[in-house]
Amino acid sequence: MQEKLRAFTEWVGGGRKLTQTGKLTLSDARALVALLETGDEIDPKIGDRVFRTKSSTELPGLNLIAEWAKAAGLVRVVKGRLLPVKKAAPLLKDSKRLWEASFTALGKMSEALFPKNYWYTSLVGEKFTLIWPALLRRLNSGPVPVADLRELAWEIASPYYEMHDPQSQRRMAGQDLDRLLTVLVRMGALELTEETATLTPAAMNTVRRSLGEAAPGEPIYQIRVTLQESADPVIWRRLLISPEITIDRLHDILVAAMGWENRHLHLFTVSGVLYGELSPEWDLDVLDEKKTSLAEALAQAGTAIEYEYDLGDSWRHDIVLEEILTAEEGVRYPVLVDGAGACPPEDVGGIGGYEHFRLVLADPEHDEHDEYVHWAGLESAQEFDPARFAFEAARRALASAE
Structure with missing residues (x-):
């Protein structure tokens, strides 16, 4: 397929005029069907009838290649013309990178x-x-x-x-x-x-x-994630992670490592700028987290960003880049290295609610004791240990978050 994409881009050359609806002209489409061997049939004949092709949109094979070239960033539409993207020229000479770009483009x-x-x-x-x-x-x-x-x-x-x-x-x-x-x-x-x-x-x-893995020899970030205002114990996790992932993928990793259930909205704050999933559920000025890499958010060791999970309970986490390491042979990243403290229950009411929850569980005589045990889905109060970090369970959750 990449050969067809390369041939299509080369055919575009200095630019091609499109129809008023932004599609290839029929005369160009006829030429491309033959040039690219798209498998489309021009003016198909069924029985004794000939069905004249009236638009390039009737040619699915050709349309797929044209849209694929756009999605891969090889060509673009400007003022009614299809033009090559100059920055993409090196891709046409690198078969491996062209293949990766075309594979990634499928999602769009x-x-x-x-x-x-x-x-x-x-x-x-x-x-x-x-x-x-x-x-x-x-x-x-x-x-x-x-x-x-x-x-x-x-x-x-x-x-x-x-x-x-x-x-x-x-x-x-x-x-x-x-x-x-x-x-x-x-x-x-x-x-x-x-x-x-x-x-x-x-x-x-x-x-x-x-998904956050890295080839041997590539940079790997060691980050520490700490739940703000947590104490006795401080709740934190240490991870090894590729800086090439986007921060929307970082959200998936953090949810798994911390123990959250991923049922709420979230935000990242990077140098005072908000990033998140563009959603009609809020009226905030946020940038698209899918278009920003972790390397862009954390540029050097010692820098930090903030991650907020559940905008109601407002669980705020500090994410600090501790060290830049090198990916090892045979290791699949991300990797959970260490941590401490149990993840608070969802919807418990933020840090203040969590402190009250712990206080009530610790006091069998408290009026709300039995109610909280039942609400948390526990057999007994002793089942929840705020100091216990279920390391292996967190590693399994991280693996299933791929």
Whole structure:
């Protein structure tokens, strides 16, 4: 596929005029179908009838390549013209980097992969931004039954829609998922049998890097995460983590390492600037955490940022870059190194509520003792030890957060 992307970008040359709707002209589309061998049929004949191709949008193979080149940052649209991106020129000469860019770009291509028409809207396409990362995390664990991937896509997409014919809609969602797997096979990202799907080594390396792993010899950050105002004991965790991850991925890692349940909104504060998940649930001026790397947030040893989980209870954490190390052979990052203190229960009311919770549990005669034991889902008050850090459980949670 990268060869087709390279050929398409070279064809764009100094620029190509687009239609008023921003699509390739029909004359250019006809030439590209032959040049790129997209598999599209111009003016298809069915029986004795010829159906004239009236727009490049009727050519799904060509559209996929054109949108892929845009998503990979090879070309862009400026004032009705398709132009090459000058900064991307080195990619065209580096097959490995071009492949990685094209693989990463897939996550932004829901409309091209699952085009809408007047009779059918793809559930997988509509929720692709949620399904794609979940698929990659599942595939990152090794060979996966294809049936499990279909089920995963259905479980993510189906709750958002009213199911008029669940059996048919489930079948069509499975067909859409199979179409995506076919694209991955064609680009060399997936090995597929009738029963299982397995990422190729190149795809596995790209996925693992996006999830926070690092190749031997690359920089690794040692960070310490401390829950502000926690005492007796101070609640903290130490992690080894790739600086190349984005800070939205850092959120997933922090939730797992600390022990939070990931049921609430969160924010990062970097040099006085707020970063978070762009959400209609709040009216705050925040920047997109998906576009900022940890290396940009923590530039050198000794620097710190703040992470707030649950804007109601306001659990604030200090994240300090303690040291910059080097990734070791055979180690999968991120790694939980050490820590102390139990994670407070969700929705306990912040630090003040947590102190009251501990006070009540410690006093069997307190009026609220039995109520709090029941609320926390405990068999007895002794079951919760604020000084106990369940290290192995936290490591398992971190591994499942991939």
